[in-house]
Amino acid sequence: MKKFLIAFLVFTAVLTGGSADEAAFSVITNNFGARNYAPGAIPKADLDKIVSAGARAPSAGNRQPWRFIVVSTSALVKKVFRDAPDGNAVVIVLARQTGRDAAFDCALATENIYLAAQALGYGSRIYVGPLNDINGGLRNELGISREFNAVAAVRVGRLPLGVDAASSASSREPESGLITYK
Numbered sequence: 001m002k003k004f005l006i007a008f009l010v011f012t013a014v015l016t017g018g019s020a021d022e023a024a025f026s027v028i029t030n031n032f033g034a035r036n037y038a039p040g041a042i043p044k045a046d047l048d049k050i051v052s053a054g055a056r057a058p059s060a061g062n063r064q065p066w067r068f069i070v071v072s073t074s075a076l077v078k079k080v081f082r083d084a085p086d087g088n089a090v091v092i093v094l095a096r097q098t099g100r101d102a103a104f105d106c107a108l109a110t111e112n113i114y115l116a117a118q119a120l121g122y123g124s125r126i127y128v129g130p131l132n133d134i135n136g137g138l139r140n141e142l143g144i145s146r147e148f149n150a151v152a153a154v155r156v157g158r159l160p161l162g163v164d165a166a167s168s169a170s171s172r173e174p175e176s177g178l179i180t181y182k
C-alpha cells in the first residue's frame with residue numbers, strides 16, 4: 001500500500017510538472033500585443049503579481065537598475081492612453097539613467113511583465129510611444145525622480161471575448177531564415 005502511494009505521488013508530480021511547463025511555454029510562444037480591450041477592473045492582487053514578475057527579471061551583475069510605477073487610476077491611465085476603457089492599467093518601467101546595461105535589463109523586466117499579464121489571462125502590449133509624455137509633461141504627476149527615466153509602458157487590461165493569439169498576433173518571419181544550428 002505504501003509503495004502504491006509513493007508511486008501515485010511521483011506520477012502526479014510528474015504529470016503536474018509537465019502540464020505546468022507546457023502552460024508556461026504556451027504563454028511565451030502565443031504572446032500577442034493586444035490592441036483592443038474590454039472594460040473591467042484588474043484586481044490589485046493580480047497587478048501585484050504582474051509587477052513582481054518584472055522585479056524578478058535577471059539583470060547584469062544582478063544590479064536591478066529598475067523601478068516600476070503601476071498606474072490604475074482611470075484619469076491618469078487616460079492621460080497615457082486616451083482611448084483606454086475603465087479598468088486598464090499601465091505598468092511603467094523606469095531605468096536608472098547611469099546604470100550600465102540598464103536598458104537591456106529593463107527590457108527583460110518589461111517582457112516579464114508583458115508575459116505575466118498574459119499568463120493571468122489579461123491582454124497586454126508594450127509601448128514606447130507614450131514615453132515623451134511620461135518623461136516630460138506627466139513626470140511630476142507620476143513622481144519620477146531625476147535618477148530614472150521611463151523606458152517602456154506595458155498596458156494591461158481585460159480582453160474582449162474571442163480575442164487571442166490566433167485572432168490577433170501579427171505574423172513573424174519564417175524561422176528557417178533566422179536560426180542556424182552549428
Ligand SMILES: Cc1cc2nc3c(=O)[nH]c(=O)nc-3n(C[C@H](O)[C@H](O)[C@H](O)COP(=O)(O)O)c2cc1C
Pocket residue numbers: 031032033034125126127128129130168169170171
Ligand atoms: C520595445 C517595443 C516598443 C513598442 N512600442 C509600441 C508602440 O509605441 N505602439 C504600439 O502600438 N505598439 C508598440 N509595440 C508593440 C509591437 O508593435 C508589437 O509587439 C509587434 O508589432 C508584434 O505584434 P503582435 O504583438 O501583434 O504579435 C512595441 C513593442 C516593443 C517590443
